[in-house]
Amino acid sequence: MRTRQMALTPEHLAQVHRLLEDPGPDPTWTYHADQDYKAIVDRLLASHPGGPDAWLFAYGSLIWKPELVHVEARRATARGWHRSFCFRIERFRGTKHKPGLMMSLDRGGQCRGVVFRLPPDDLERQLDKLVRREITVKPPNNIPRWVTVETDKGSLRAIAFVMNRQSRFYTGRLPPEEVADVLAEACGHWGSGAEYLHNTVAHLEEQGIRDRNLWRLQALVAERITPNA
Template structure:
């Protein structure tokens, strides 16, 4: 059975599994934002960073990439993703319908925020997000690197995300 994964943040530039095909895709009803406090990868419990998550938003749509998992590696990929994405259970693993460029619909493993989790922080002002991202550091490095990599890859894919672009400019200015 073909397995797809929806990438909207770090999976764009660091999937960490064998990808057989990469296709631009849209996920309706969800919005990408820095709405999750990171206490492992991009921050600590003492000084949390911020990472992207999908927040339910009726009428919204998130542009990203559908990653088709290499045949025969589905079980290993799912185990890897669960270890990576479910480290603190702030993300929920869902099978959601996405639309590939060209109109074909597929179901993809998608990680969305649990709005009832203590790490959820939706609605933070952009300036507050920038200050947190500019200073936080976690097990996978500076929080700002996560932002810069994601913004750069979205731009390279032709995906407009004005909030991420503003944050990248602001964090770069703060970090000087």
């Protein structure tokens, strides 16, 4: 599949990027502790669908920055879920004064991504790294659960982080224009929302995966940054 030229370019990203210090955890929030992470991993292992393999479904930054060991990767489709910038963040890629938006899997539609097979001899440690990366506050924004995905070698069960609609940061489905307004300005100590979007779209393209909603969104974000050049 031929890679398309994105409207959102490194030049756009440079205009949004700012060097910011990490404000640290908000003392008014409640955070997961070691015993909480262990309980989450134990539940995932106890609910493992069986068989020798454990798979992880990646749909966003886990594709381009997995930070965990895997022994195989395949393209996959999760039906009944779709990518959505549907929860607000006030740290990492946003601030309290200029909150950002982060992507999760929300109900409805379908999502094409990548599944990673995790090493069976190091599964518990890799899952611990994974949940610590994806989950911070209570109640969590993302909830890990087993979902069915389809690959070119058949269907399988994989762990996916899906949106917790009970989270106080859940925004529901926002118009793409509103999402673009936020991503074109929000930035935190990890970088900007525009950079996150750019990396996700670019790496999906490398995998031969075209998400028409994200493709439209990156063009909308580029339009909002360009007038400030």
